[in-house]
Amino acid sequence: MNTPTLSAPRRFIWGRALSIARKEIRHLSRDLFTLSMALGVPVFLVIFFGYVLDYDVKRVKLLVVDQDQTRVSRELADIFASADYFTPLALRPGETPLGSLEEGRAKAVLFIEPGFARDMAKGQSSNAQIVIDGADNQTTSVIASYLAGFKTPPFGGFFQRRVFRPCLRTRFLFNPELNSRWFVVTGLFVVVTGIVSVLLTALTVAREWETGSMELLLSTPVQPMEIIVGKLAPYMGLCLVAVGLIYGAARIGFGIPFNGNHGTFLLACFLFLTCTLAQGLLISVLTRQQQLAMQFSNLTGLLPATLLSGFVFPVESMPVFFRSFTALLPARWFVVACRGIFLKGAGVTDLAVPLGVMAVIGTVLVFLAVKKFKKDLEP
Amino acid sequence: MTSLSIEVTDVYKKLGPNQALAGVTLCLEEGGLYGVIGPDGAGKTTLLRTIMGLFHPDEGRVAFRIENKAASFDQARPLIAYMPQQQSLYPDLSIKEHLEFFRDLYQISDDVYTARRQRLLRLTRLEKFEDRPAGQLSGGMYKKLGLMCALLQTPSALLLDEPTNGVDPISRREFWDLLYELRGEGILILMATAYMDEAERCGEVHLMEAGRIWTYGPPRTILEKEKARDFAELFVRRAEGSQGK
Numbered sequence: 001m002n003t004p005t006l007s008a009p010r011r012f013i014w015g016r017a018l019s020i021a022r023k024e025i026r027h028l029s030r031d032l033f034t035l036s037m038a039l040g041v042p043v044f045l046v047i048f049f050g051y052v053l054d055y056d057v058k059r060v061k062l063l064v065v066d067q068d069q070t071r072v073s074r075e076l077a078d079i080f081a082s083a084d085y086f087t088p089l090a091l092r093p094g095e096t097p098l099g100s101l102e103e104g105r106a107k108a109v110l111f112i113e114p115g116f117a118r119d120m121a122k123g124q125s126s127n128a129q130i131v132i133d134g135a136d137n138q139t140t141s142v143i144a145s146y147l148a149g150f151k152t153p154p155f156g157g158f159f160q161r162r163v164f165r166p167c168l169r170t171r172f173l174f175n176p177e178l179n180s181r182w183f184v185v186t187g188l189f190v191v192v193t194g195i196v197s198v199l200l201t202a203l204t205v206a207r208e209w210e211t212g213s214m215e216l217l218l219s220t221p222v223q224p225m226e227i228i229v230g231k232l233a234p235y236m237g238l239c240l241v242a243v244g245l246i247y248g249a250a251r252i253g254f255g256i257p258f259n260g261n262h263g264t265f266l267l268a269c270f271l272f273l274t275c276t277l278a279q280g281l282l283i284s285v286l287t288r289q290q291q292l293a294m295q296f297s298n299l300t301g302l303l304p305a306t307l308l309s310g311f312v313f314p315v316e317s318m319p320v321f322f323r324s325f326t327a328l329l330p331a332r333w334f335v336v337a338c339r340g341i342f343l344k345g346a347g348v349t350d351l352a353v354p355l356g357v358m359a360v361i362g363t364v365l366v367f368l369a370v371k372k373f374k375k376d377l378e379p
Numbered sequence: 380m381t382s383l384s385i386e387v388t389d390v391y392k393k394l395g396p397n398q399a400l401a402g403v404t405l406c407l408e409e410g411g412l413y414g415v416i417g418p419d420g421a422g423k424t425t426l427l428r429t430i431m432g433l434f435h436p437d438e439g440r441v442a443f444r445i446e447n448k449a450a451s452f453d454q455a456r457p458l459i460a461y462m463p464q465q466q467s468l469y470p471d472l473s474i475k476e477h478l479e480f481f482r483d484l485y486q487i488s489d490d491v492y493t494a495r496r497q498r499l500l501r502l503t504r505l506e507k508f509e510d511r512p513a514g515q516l517s518g519g520m521y522k523k524l525g526l527m528c529a530l531l532q533t534p535s536a537l538l539l540d541e542p543t544n545g546v547d548p549i550s551r552r553e554f555w556d557l558l559y560e561l562r563g564e565g566i567l568i569l570m571a572t573a574y575m576d577e578a579e580r581c582g583e584v585h586l587m588e589a590g591r592i593w594t595y596g597p598p599r600t601i602l603e604k605e606k607a608r609d610f611a612e613l614f615v616r617r618a619e620g621s622q623g624k
Contacts, residue, residue, distance in 0.1 A: 019483030023472070030471045216467040216528070219431055220484045221457055377433040379394065 012229075016222050020230025024204070028234060035238075038200055042192040042242045046249050050185045060143055062086040063106035065097050070117035076128060080110060085146050101133050108132045108143055182257070185250045186342045187311035190334045192246060193269070194276050194309075197239045198301035201280030202293040204231050205373075209288040215377060224373035228366060232277050239273045240266075250342075259345030268337040268351065271358035275330035276301065278365035285372050305331040333357050380565050382409040382446055383458050383535035385430060390439035392425055392590075399425040401590035402439070407569055409535070412562050414581030415571040415592075416610060418618075422590040423571035424464055427540050430569075431461050445535075460534035462525045464541045464571070470514025474505055474524055477513060478531060485532040492531070499527045502557055519550025526557065537561065539570040543577065555580055575610035586610075588617070 028034060064077045081088040089106055091097065100106045113127040130147060134140050205227075208214040217227070250256045258265075280297055287293045306312060308322060309331035315323055326332040333354035340346030340354075348355065385407040392400040399422045407413055415423050428434045430441055432452050443455035468477060478499075482492045500506045503523040508516065513524060522542050529537060539558075543551045555577075562568055562582075570581070578584045578598055585595040594601055598610070607613035 013486065015486055016484055019480055022483070023469070023476075023480050026472060026476060027469070211469075212463065212465040212467040213469060214467075215428075215433065215463040215465065216461070216525075218433060219459075219461040219463070220481070221486075222484050376435065377428055378435065 012223060012225050017226040017230040017233075020222070020227055021233045024231055024234040028238065034200065038196060038235075038238050039242050039245060042196055043245045043249050045192045046185060046188050046246050047253060049188055049191075050181060050249075050254050058085055059087045060085060060108055060146075061089055061106045063089045063091060063097055063100050063109045064112075065091055065109060066112045067114045068112045068116040072117035072120060073112045073128075076112060076116075077110065083146075097131070101131065104133075106133075181254055182343060183339070185254050185256050186338045187309070187335055189243070189246055189250075189338050190272070190309055190331050191305045191311055193239060193243055193273065194305040194331050194334075195298075195301045196242065197235065197273055197276040198280040198283070198297040199294065200235050200238070201231060201277045202283045202287075202297035203280075203290050204235075205281060205284035206288055206290045206293040210290055218375060218377070224370045224375065228278075228281055228370050228373065231281060232274070232366070235277050236270070236273055239277065240269060243269050243273075256342060258342055260341030261345075261347060264346070264348050264351065265338075265341045267348070268334060268341065268355060268358070271355055271362055272330055272334040272337075274362035275358055275365055278362060278369055279330075282365055282369040282372065285369050285374070288374075304329045308332065310335045327357070328361070330358050330361050380533065381458055381535050382565075383455060383567060384408050384444045384447075385455075385536065385567070385569075386442045386444070387426070387430065388440050388442070390426075390429060390436040390441065392422075392429060392434055392437050394425065394434075398590050400429065400436070403587075403590070403592055404439075405585060405592065405595075407536070407567055409567050410562065410565045411567055412558065412580075412582040413567075413569045414578050414584040415569065415587055416575065416578045416584050417571075417573070417587030418614065419573055421587040423573075423587055424540055425590075426587070427461070427538050427569070427571055431459065431538060432456065457532070458535040459538060460529035460532060460536070461538045462522075462529045462540060462542055464544065466521070468513040468521065468525060468528070471512055473510050473512050474516075474527075475509045477524060477528055481528045481531045487531060495531060495533075499530060502560065503527055504553070517547075517550075519546040519554070522546055522550075522554065523557075526554075530561070534566060536567040536569070539568065541572055542570060543572065543574060551577075575614060578610040584610075586613075 062080055064080070066073050066077055077088065080086045086108075089100075091100070095105075097106075097109045097111065101109060109131045111127075111129045111131065113129075116128055119127070132140050132143050205214075208217065251258060279300065280293075283296045283300070284293050287296060304326075308315075308318075308326045308329055310326070311331075315326050315332060318326065337346075337351050337354040337358075340351055344350075385405075387403055387405040387407075390400050390403045391398070401422075403422070403426055405413075405415075405426070415426060417423055425434060429436055441452070443450045443452065445455060445458065472480065478492075478496055482496075487495070500509070503520075503526070505520060505523060505527070508520065513521060516524060526539070526542065543554055546554065558568060558570075570577075572578070578586075581598060583596060584598050584601065585592045586601070587593070594605075596604075602609065602613070605613055607616065
């Protein structure tokens with residue numbers, strides 16, 4: 001039995017890593033499909049999702065049924081009408097309030113019962129109720145939360161002057177209007193760069209195996225670490241350009257505020273991209289087939305980034321198992337970092353945990369990709 | 380040039396269900412021009428890949444000697460150039476870009492590179508096509524580019540896996556002229572080929588079948604011993620013989 005002895009020095013030589021990087025850049029510069037996928041798709045997705053994924057419910061059709069017909073009751077109805085959130089409707093002849101909900105003409109009904117003003121003047125509890133169409137539970141909960149908001153200033157005056165004392169005061173920091181677009185677009189950074197970057201590198205090593213160039217590469221003195229670094233670097237540059245474009249779209253297109261430090265943001269992007277690009281390379285190194293690599297990267301890139309990163313579903317409300325599992329996902333930490341930097345102006349020290357975890361995951365993934373890199377053609 | 384000799388002793392290698400190598404022994408001395416001849420599936424590529432460290436033998440060993448002293452594979456590897464059988468160049472990179480890529484991989488200094496590149500381009504007569512992408516080269520030019528990439532370093536041994544497969548007769552002759560010139564410089568050349576007529580051009584041939592070398596020696600000697608006109612006849616006769624059994 002003889003396995004070749006591996007005694008000769010295996011030094012990392014920058015020149016060789018650089019030659020791999022230069023070759024990748026040459027491939028990239030001629031590959032319009034990949035380039036447009038890397039740069040165009042993220043921007044398109046951010047604009048698309050940014051507009052479509054709007055959790056804000058505005059201009060809710062509110063049927064106002066004022067059976068009191070006093071100044072006070074009209075004042076209450078006007079409060080709802082004056083906000084952008086509701087569009088008041090009047091009852092049509094022959095229509096019942098519940099009928100309009102069933103037909104879908106209204107999403108909510110405000111009933112002001114007779115004697116509302118009188119009871120209020122006496123300091124008794126006065127009856128007005130809101131009936132909400134519960135079929136769409138996303139909208140329902142948003143409307144319910146608006147109603148809670150109506151008890152607080154600037155509308156709260158109405159209630160304070162009169163009967164109820166608001167027992168709950170909620171003030172939303174950083175995103176006072178709870179503008180969901182700010183929330184969505186900062187989260188989209190993660191999903192979009194995550195998906196695209198994993199896919200980009202997932203194909204590179206697998207392609208070399210499929211086209212046969214790996215056999216030639218393996219017969220040269222180039223070391224796995226040099227190949228990995230040489231392949232990471234150009235895609236890192238490309239992805240950072242994509243991040244820059246998304247940043248532009250977020251700031252200009254959606255008017256997202258940026259309260260943080262650009263250096264911190266760049267560091268967070270760098271660490272996150274190291275994780276995802278290395279994840280792609282690891283997939284590529286393990287599968288050695290483009291088709292398989294593509295499926296794996298979709299599975300491991302898309303699903304965690306969308307479902308488990310906290311982008312759509314809050315991590316806090318996940319079952320314990322999944323909540324602990326998300327700690328292993330760079331996407332989850334990048335969501336925290338992105339939102340922190342954009343909206344809260346968080347600095348490196350505030351983000352020590354997310355940045356630190358991403359650095360560790362990135363290092364482990366690069367190490368694994370190098371370790372699993374096959375240096376022979378054994379099946 | 381650093382002298383290198385390779386000794387393959389009783390190597391077995393199973394790939395999936397196939398016994399690709401079934402006890403191959405081969406002694407390659409410095410400066411020799413060796414041919415491994417055999418039909419498709421005889422195990423030629425597996426043999427070359429095993430020497431190149433791309434496959435690890437199940438049994439047996441591959442040993443290297445540098446300047447007549449035993450050396451490890453890692454010490455010998457930088458001295459061996461290899462040209463795989465399958466298309467392994469990058470179709471979108473031009474000849475010039477390939478040469479630059481391999482210059483950097485082998486860490487060749489600029490002056491040495493300039494001189495060697497000139498010489499290789501002249502030898503292969505590819506000067507005019509430097510900017511043409513590999514994907515647009517003819518079969519012969521493609522093979523020559525592969526050879527150029529392998530020869531950019533100064534190897535002591537050159538392993539060629541069916542280098543003239545799919546190449547027109549004129550380009551094949553040119554390719555052989557190139558090999559003779561290299562042999563003149565003392566490079567050990569081992570080439571695998573399925574072209575029987577190429578066997579006669581080698582200094583020593585090893586005839587391979589079903590993972591075994593069934594005979595070897597200088598081409599003329601083998602033909603005289605087997606009483607065959609040429610190697611094609613020899614292989615056909617052998618194939619018919621085994622069918623008859």
